[in-house]
Amino acid sequence: MLKAIILIGGPEKGTRFRPLSLDTPKPLFPIAGKPVIQHHIEACVRIKELKEILILGFYPASQMQQFVSNMQNLYDVNIRYLQEFTSLGTAGGMYHFRDQIRSGNPSAFFVLNGDVCADFPLQQLYDFHVSKGEKALVSIMGTEATRQQAVHYGCLVLGKDEEVTHYVEKPRTYVSTLINCGVYVCSMELFARMGNVFHSKQMDYNTLNNGNGKDLGHIQLEQEILTPLAGTGLMYALPVSNWWSQIKTAGSAIYANRHYLALYKNTHPERLANAGLKAAEDSNGSLVCNIIPDVHIHPTASVHPTATLGPNVSVGPGVVIAAGVRIRESIILENAVIKDHTLVLHSIVGRSSQIGMWARVEGTPSDPDPNKPFAKMENPPLFNNDGRLNPSITILGYSVSVPSEMVLLNSIVLPHKELSRSFKNEIIL
Numbered sequence: 001m002l003k004a005i006i007l008i009g010g011p012e013k014g015t016r017f018r019p020l021s022l023d024t025p026k027p028l029f030p031i032a033g034k035p036v037i038q039h040h041i042e043a044c045v046r047i048k049e050l051k052e053i054l055i056l057g058f059y060p061a062s063q064m065q066q067f068v069s070n071m072q073n074l075y076d077v078n079i080r081y082l083q084e085f086t087s088l089g090t091a092g093g094m095y096h097f098r099d100q101i102r103s104g105n106p107s108a109f110f111v112l113n114g115d116v117c118a119d120f121p122l123q124q125l126y127d128f129h130v131s132k133g134e135k136a137l138v139s140i141m142g143t144e145a146t147r148q149q150a151v152h153y154g155c156l157v158l159g160k161d162e163e164v165t166h167y168v169e170k171p172r173t174y175v176s177t178l179i180n181c182g183v184y185v186c187s188m189e190l191f192a193r194m195g196n197v198f199h200s201k202q203m204d205y206n207t208l209n210n211g212n213g214k215d216l217g218h219i220q221l222e223q224e225i226l227t228p229l230a231g232t233g234l235m236y237a238l239p240v241s242n243w244w245s246q247i248k249t250a251g252s253a254i255y256a257n258r259h260y261l262a263l264y265k266n267t268h269p270e271r272l273a274n275a276g277l278k279a280a281e282d283s284n285g286s287l288v289c290n291i292i293p294d295v296h297i298h299p300t301a302s303v304h305p306t307a308t309l310g311p312n313v314s315v316g317p318g319v320v321i322a323a324g325v326r327i328r329e330s331i332i333l334e335n336a337v338i339k340d341h342t343l344v345l346h347s348i349v350g351r352s353s354q355i356g357m358w359a360r361v362e363g364t365p366s367d368p369d370p371n372k373p374f375a376k377m378e379n380p381p382l383f384n385n386d387g388r389l390n391p392s393i394t395i396l397g398y399s400v401s402v403p404s405e406m407v408l409l410n411s412i413v414l415p416h417k418e419l420s421r422s423f424k425n426e427i428i429l
Helices: 036-045 061-074 089-096 098-102 122-131 190-203 205-209 221-229 250-267
Strands: 002-009 050-057 078-083 108-113 116-118 138-144 154-158 164-169 178-187 235-239 244-246 295-297 313-315 326-328 330-332 343-345 347-349 360-362 394-396 407-409
Touching: 002 036, 002 089, 036 050, 036 108, 050 061, 050 089, 061 078, 089 098, 089 190, 089 221, 098 190, 108 122, 116 178, 116 250, 122 138, 122 178, 122 235, 138 221, 154 235, 164 221, 164 235, 178 235, 190 221, 244 250, 250 295, 250 330, 250 347, 313 326, 326 330, 330 343, 343 347, 347 360, 360 394, 394 407
Parallel strands: 002 050, 002 108, 050 078, 138 235, 295 313, 313 330, 326 343, 330 347, 343 360, 347 394, 360 407
Antiparallel strands: 108 178, 116 244, 138 178, 154 164, 154 178
């Protein structure tokens, strides 16, 4: 019997995802029509021995309750949310809830960071872990990054038989191009290691008096567990070439949206709108409007037959898209209204936002460099060194109103704003 743990952090995390995370917890933000961590859950339920999924974080339980009960009804697996009383770090929460994780005596458990998006090869990772026998405490999913980007991640150095001989989290200088994906299989014996770290903190008189404000139970998996395990023969890594990305900024959500839509072709073709042009006399009822694949349209959305959507567009529940609208590389969230002949490119339109007629809402794509193999998403800060806004996708927060014939370029609009003019490269507070 196996279990899975999804680590989602809490509200003070995900600040670079604002304003989208102001009204929706980041783990529940819809990408390709499904909340971010539903993609994790779908990957987990494909493993037949997996019987329970525990979501760990310190979001208020009220924010997660509806989602968890929806997931429980959808999948034949026990799913629970365990709320930490404070931020306990990537391993502290697991140690705090160790009794719930160990109950039922699972043989191993998966750990997935909630802010990654991937084509998760969990069965392959588990088989790899089992093949290493009793000695493997942790098996890490690894992937290649460019030399310049690797320093922003946990870097792995492998010896023979994929043993991790050296591990550094976000090193100051180049260590290796193999990085930690934040997806693990762990043996139950790992809790003894966490216990040692926990008790050494309790014994250390200095930590009782250091005013860093962190709870004594705060344990970082990467720095306090994985780094000391490297070179002991107890930790292994499986390099995979599957698609993987982090969700740090809104731009990375557009990128992940494209990849999840592409994965649906094999996993859930019923979630994709049929491709083709909708002619006036077209009696093909399955074609909603002009579709350039891949596009996901929620069944409750209303799309005019003359609209053209795609590629890589997700349309949420209750959205209204009027005649002649053109949308590309964008996410339209629930109950948004886009009026006639408006153009939306590389943008995220927030819940209940309205865009008038003949408007143009456009952002700059922030994709990985196509000329560099293994390049990952760059997550640049909002502002460059001159204090100017870095070009990025355009984001409309919750319930924003854009009047007809306005142009909005590379801008971020906070919730409940009514724009009165066009904007370019601005944050509208």
